[in-house]
Amino acid sequence: MPNDELSLPAGSDLLQSDDVPAPSHTSYRRPAAAAPMPRAAMLSAYRTMRLIRSFEDRLAVETGTGDVPGTVHLYAGQEASATGICMHLTDRDFISSTHRGHGHAIAKGVNIDGMMAEIYGRATGTCRGKGGSMHIADLDHGMLGANGIVGGGPPLVCGAALTAKTLNTGGVAIAFFGDGAFNQGTTAESLNLAMVWNLPAVFVCEDNGMGEATSSKFAVAGEITARAAAYGMPTLDVDGTDLFAVHEAAGKAIAYARAGKGPFFLHVRAPRYYGHYTGDPDTYRSDEEKAAAREDRDCLTIFRDRVLRTELLGEGELDAIDAEAAVLVDAAVKAARAAPSPEAGELTTDVYVRYA
């Protein structure tokens, strides 16, 4: 089982050591012996992951009706990443997200009724219908926004981390970005700036192997983790289909940043279940690859198998969460469909706080 062990030497503790772990491409997975987190946390994590999956699967259907304006980019397949990381955060901590941002928003505590209404372009949306799927933001919950520009988020996270450091809030800032965004100069510049300024920031490269319709095998030169390590930043490679592995690695990364030791880099690998956007026929990936991702790399299935096999949680309570998520998403869709569109006057409001 070459991919089933810690990438760190036994007994090493990042928080006690200044040693930077060497880049590793083995997965980071906790041994299954003890309960990896409190029962309530496990239930909460599963609830968040299932809610994201239900939200995205339902949107895949809803976009087919033609009633959702534009297109959306679905996060299904990557739920363990947003969930395992955001479990460590509170509202004082900020995240930046990507065009594939629904999962990050849900995991960060943004209300799904507001999100769904936003995606439908309704006045009741998180951003009053003026942002849409690619710009869902909720600063009260530390969500700096999904972002329509690939690589747009990491510089903003440097700023949010600078605020936390300057005002001594105890907060950290997390940049979620994809393997595609790691080819943008903004991302590289942000890793450097975060090190130079010693910021309480964590950079999370969610590697789904695809930038739009192009494989990272084509687009990414060298190794992703090695790029971050080259800045002198501590790094961990994480199996993004394993919630427990993500949660533990993120715990180390966030504690490190929160303690004022500087930025940390996580490379989280997880598949993208849908095409780049809804409506993308996704013909550039083989049927075998897509089927295997759903069969072998489903973070929800892996979580269920693990907690049921080790009798940490019961099947009934997981099924109840599944049913509850479906109900919540259904209610969000119904409410969004019934909600009013923004009034005409909204066209010209909120361009400025005040414009003479």
Add this chain to the structure above:
Amino acid sequence: MPRKSFRQALNEGLRQEMRRDPRVVIIGEDVTGGAGATGEQDAWGGAFGVTKGILGEFGRSRILDTPITESAFIGAAAGAAVTGLRPVAELMFVDFLGVCFDQIINQAAKFRYMFGGKARTPLVIRATYGAGSGSASQHSQALYPLFTHIPGLKVVIPSTPYDAKGLLIQAIRDDDPVIFLENKMMYDDMGEVPDQSYTIPFGEASVPIEGKDVTIIAFGRMVRTAKRAAERLRLLHKIEATVVDPRTTSPLDEETILDCVRKTGRVVIADEAYPRCGMAADVSSLIAEKAFFHLKAPILKVTPPHTPVPFAPSLEKLYVPLPSRIEAAVKSLFDEPAKLVPERTAY
């Protein structure tokens, strides 16, 4: 009232706001200079010395040198602004906009609208602009129309030390992203500047010279040029000119511009920006739409040609509008209609 240079006025405004509000921080390349090096700290105080001495008063937690990384630090300033700081970022030359435009126009400028009115982005980006220093095509442009084009940004172009201080303090206290442009040829200009703190509201033009015959609308360094032209017109040609300095291009004080044009019926617009889609073109269209029937002559624009800024001093001298060009344009407005040929524009 004490006389101070443009540079001193800005430095004083920055310090007063940093004393007043601990959330105000300065971010930029060599805003102190010497970080990590073996010699003098605060060696530069900004490439033009505007932030000199601030390090000594406030320390490195309030004035942050950056690597040469405009995308990251302008973006960081935007991210810091939307999460609770009030950063003043220094973009050494406005030409460097080319490597950080996304963070300004797609991020900072749009947060409030995209987020349904729930964001405030109290960000100031100071940048130098303008030709005349032998700095050639990538360090001399007057790119304020590019910012003016973008909803969500405010754009300030002070023309005097007094205005520079008052407008900068206003910019720092403003809750929207503000682009604050300083002409690099004007840092040593002297003027009366009060010691105490004061603000000048955006969207309010100043009218430094009033006259009944013609209105000259000018931006930034061109205000100084227009004032000289107005003086010569009065002395040599008995033409009384009004000079209007809008001071901010966004918001733009349309009322003052239109009032002056309606009173004089003749107008020349002087702008150091490129002629196409520039401020002169923008204001011309405003006047044509809203004051057409008050015009006694065509609207004339005095701008550089539609070319990059040249290097050779002999060419650069031809590039930036001189008082003589404004003077000639104004005089032509008083010619017989048949003789009136607008200055040839090199499109």
